[in-house]
Amino acid sequence: MGTDAFLRQQEPWFVSLGILGALYVAVVAYRLFHISGLALCLRQPKDLRRRYGAWAVVTGPTSGIGRSMALELARRGLNLVLVGRDPAMLQDISETVSRTHGVLAKTVQFDFSLVSTPRGDEAMRRLREAVAGLDVGLLVNNAGVAKPGVVYLHEVDAEAWVSMIRVNLWALTEVTAAVLPGMVDRGRGAVVNIGSGCTVALPSVPFYSIYAATKRYVAQFSRSLYVEYRGKGIDVQCQRDQLTHAVSHL
Structure with missing residues (x-):
């Protein structure tokens, strides 16, 4: 038939x-x-320095996705402001990008779990000083934590959840607010927030409730900022975990 x-x-x-x-x-x-990132690989890379500016700020640049992003941006000719909590590891990635790609690099020590505390306020002041006067065209909010995980909410001390919220949500928001004014003044820039595929692929993420909730915030925050700032020449996007070459999408 x-x-x-x-x-x-x-x-x-x-x-x-x-x-x-x-x-x-x-x-x-x-x-x-x-x-999966296949769509990104098919796009032609752009001159990020000419399009956005000479400097990029990368949080959590000492390992994993953050380190890969820092190396890729340096390869593309951008100078870097590297923001993280470990001074020795910051120095290592700073020397690596400068030696390998001949770009300038600044480091700012910032333990994001202390944001909104006196020590966190001091670190935020140092970050603002570091970017003052620089042509910062790109911000990569990569710093994040996924632990504690695989655990019931009531089994972990509340301070651990507060620390995760500070790093994944609060610090990302404050750093973005600190960098955006310069982009607005120059009429160009881009913000790349590293989210998680779990907020798209799964209806719920049991035993990772706080982590999933903070990453859902990142996704919604990014969508709203995109609409808020697109008229000012600023691109905003949220990339999911594994996209170490997200800059090719800009």
């Missing part, structure tokens, strides 16, 4: 269900395509 004849024999609800199923599969495939 041919396909057309088979469909004519089916109930209308069956055909409608099949169409909806096909549309759902298409939407999921589209999202996976973008989340």
